Amino acid sequence: MSVVLCSNCFVDQGLRFDAEQIGDEDDSACPNCGSTSGRKLSMQKALELAHRFFVWGTLNRVDYGAAPVVVFNEHQKTDIDISQWYEKDVELLGNTLGIGFFYYGPNLWMLG
Numbered sequence: 255m256s257v258v259l260c261s262n263c264f265v266d267q268g269l270r271f272d273a274e275q276i277g278d279e280d281d282s283a284c285p286n287c288g289s290t291s292g293r294k295l296s297m298q299k300a301l302e303l304a305h306r307f308f309v310w311g312t313l314n315r316v317d318y319g320a321a322p323v324v325v326f327n328e329h330q331k332t333d334i335d336i337s338q339w340y341e342k343d344v345e346l347l348g349n350t351l352g353i354g355f356f357y358y359g360p361n362l363w364m365l366g
């Protein structure tokens with residue numbers, strides 16, 4: 255299992271927290287940030303992190319009834335308002351995993 259990222263790669267507290275939850279204890283240096291103390295994430299764990307944080311995160315944030323849901327895949331470029339997260343974190347995950355984040359929801363077809 256090769257490490258691609260670690261919990262110390264992220265600026266966002268929530269992402270760091272989630273990464274610590276699912277990452278493995280491993281004192282090798284992170285290939286991205288060089289940290290030895292961060293919980294290490296394999297490609298699969300990084301995907302899981304992205305899913306937990308962005309997809310479930312947006313689902314939990316439905317205060318207004320019809321909040322857009324963020325999904326991702328390897329075919330699309332990132333096209334979400336990432337101001338609520340740290341741009342660098344989103345870019346890091348997107349670039350590492352080769353995926354883009356975008357909104358999925360019935361209301362969005364009208365927003366162009």
Ligand SMILES: [Zn+2]
Pocket residue numbers: 259260261262263284285286287288289292
């Ligand atoms: Zn790292």
